[in-house]
Amino acid sequence: MLSFVEHLPVLVVVISLLSAITIFITGWINKKTAWYISTATLLSQFISSIFILHHVMTVGPIRYRLGGWVPPWGIEYVMDALNAYVLVILLFLGLVCVIYSKRNIDHELPDKGVSFYTVYQLLITGLCGITVTGDIFNMYVFIEITSLSAYALIASRGKIALKASFTYLVLGSIGACFFLLGIGFLYSVTGSLNIHDLSLLLPPLYGNRVVLAAFVFFIVGLSIKMALFPLHTWLPDAHAFAPAEISAMLSGIIIEISTYAFIRVAFSVFTARFLQSLPVFDILCWLAAAAIIIGSVLAISQTNLKRMLAYSSVANMGYIVLALGLSISARKAPWGGLNPSMMHILNHALMKGCLFLVAGAFIYKADLWEIRDFRGLGRRMPYTCAAFVIAALSMIGIPPSVGFVSKLYIILASIEAKKFFFVPVLLLSSLLNLIYFWRVIETMYMKRVEGKDSAHTSHELHLQKEEIPLGMLAPIWVLASLCVIMGILWLANIPIPLLNQINSTFGLGGIR
Numbered sequence: 001m002l003s004f005v006e007h008l009p010v011l012v013v014v015i016s017l018l019s020a021i022t023i024f025i026t027g028w029i030n031k032k033t034a035w036y037i038s039t040a041t042l043l044s045q046f047i048s049s050i051f052i053l054h055h056v057m058t059v060g061p062i063r064y065r066l067g068g069w070v071p072p073w074g075i076e077y078v079m080d081a082l083n084a085y086v087l088v089i090l091l092f093l094g095l096v097c098v099i100y101s102k103r104n105i106d107h108e109l110p111d112k113g114v115s116f117y118t119v120y121q122l123l124i125t126g127l128c129g130i131t132v133t134g135d136i137f138n139m140y141v142f143i144e145i146t147s148l149s150a151y152a153l154i155a156s157r158g159k160i161a162l163k164a165s166f167t168y169l170v171l172g173s174i175g176a177c178f179f180l181l182g183i184g185f186l187y188s189v190t191g192s193l194n195i196h197d198l199s200l201l202l203p204p205l206y207g208n209r210v211v212l213a214a215f216v217f218f219i220v221g222l223s224i225k226m227a228l229f230p231l232h233t234w235l236p237d238a239h240a241f242a243p244a245e246i247s248a249m250l251s252g253i254i255i256e257i258s259t260y261a262f263i264r265v266a267f268s269v270f271t272a273r274f275l276q277s278l279p280v281f282d283i284l285c286w287l288a289a290a291a292i293i294i295g296s297v298l299a300i301s302q303t304n305l306k307r308m309l310a311y312s313s314v315a316n317m318g319y320i321v322l323a324l325g326l327s328i329s330a331r332k333a334p335w336g337g338l339n340p341s342m343m344h345i346l347n348h349a350l351m352k353g354c355l356f357l358v359a360g361a362f363i364y365k366a367d368l369w370e371i372r373d374f375r376g377l378g379r380r381m382p383y384t385c386a387a388f389v390i391a392a393l394s395m396i397g398i399p400p401s402v403g404f405v406s407k408l409y410i411i412l413a414s415i416e417a418k419k420f421f422f423v424p425v426l427l428l429s430s431l432l433n434l435i436y437f438w439r440v441i442e443t444m445y446m447k448r449v450e451g452k453d454s455a456h457t458s459h460e461l462h463l464q465k466e467e468i469p470l471g472m473l474a475p476i477w478v479l480a481s482l483c484v485i486m487g488i489l490w491l492a493n494i495p496i497p498l499l500n501q502i503n504s505t506f507g508l509g510g511i512r
Helices: 004-026 033-058 080-106 113-132 136-155 158-191 195-201 209-225 233-243 245-267 271-276 280-300 305-325 338-365 382-396 402-416 420-448 457-462 471-489 496-506
Strands: 063-067 075-080
Touching: 004 033, 004 063, 004 113, 033 080, 033 113, 033 233, 033 496, 075 080, 075 113, 075 195, 080 113, 080 245, 080 338, 080 496, 113 136, 113 245, 113 382, 136 158, 136 233, 158 195, 158 209, 158 233, 195 245, 195 382, 209 245, 233 245, 233 305, 245 271, 245 305, 245 338, 245 420, 271 471, 280 305, 280 420, 305 338, 305 402, 305 420, 338 382, 338 402, 338 471, 382 402, 382 420, 382 471, 382 496, 402 420, 402 471
Parallel strands: none
Antiparallel strands: 063 075
């Protein structure tokens, strides 16, 4: 007999799907119910994810067989330390963004609230499904649900956002096709779709060309989904023109969920022994280094704040993939194995989520998109701008912020792996981050509009002196505060046992 907590993985998905249907139906009666239903759903999902994580940490993995069918014939949901950790991050950011959205959606998408929250809840359904499933074809189904929802949410702003959404649709569909081809190749040689079953059947077939081709398809498909350079071309416009909440989700968790899918396929389906026999992770490290530098340089050249943050996300995916590429070579705790990559998935969600929500606040208040128009904002919106500064300093890597800890751990992993070239890359990236974030901070705090004929006077006149509503400001400050609080906790090694448990699942890290 399963305990109540062991039913939660499937309930997290089902409740979200039912919520989307409920929002759509009740929205016809009263549009105001949409936000309340979505918020209550995400709160219940987030609380459930905490219980799941606690159960996994104290009791062990959860295995839930849908319909009682025994795998590999039936679909199985499996919760271990890795996806329990990712699920908490996903639902926390989803909850923060939906709380922020109440006033912002009325401003950005008037009369579209019901459809927005319906599709948003479908997006959460897909993301949760990718995270909890133990069946690789089921993962593909949820990737498609997530992608279709994301396309619609990006396009919801209309005009140029439609082009951004179409570009994402084309490249996302190509990525999904590669992923599906990889699944088909594996099924042709194993006859199974269950992830655990595949890990047992594949070792004798590691030299098989079909298996190798499948792995290549997975890498290419998921690299498109997680916007790894040079397959990132869909990302800048999608992030720049989506509503602020969706930009925060795209950058803070959606591309990270694709990274989770890559980790799950690489380590759960193919295993570390297979990865050590190929130079794939070495190649990923060099691509990641290029992403870090080129993404940062392109961010410097941007005049639109959201596009600048979008290219910053390209660089930060480089951090995550570089840490992932070093995971097999670097094994010493606490920076060994998957620890730095798992750490930066959380840290990036906090930092970039905060920054995109602040960018949305500037648009909400006075339709400010361009960095040159931010003159005087530090005095007119002091609390919002202060949150931006905290998150920006964290992105630069100022201690004791989460960004500092991420870079420190990746540097230590690079040194242990004897891949010293990546150390100056990481240090240079901090300097580049300083350049493009300082430009924004300088404009907000140190530049004034001079003269009545200034091109920017109209923006200041329309900008009210009071802050954004508390319902928008509070989520921003929750994320900004966590950029410092989590940095201190990481430095104190308090969450490290959780990451070590993730490593032990795959036989990585943890060696003192």
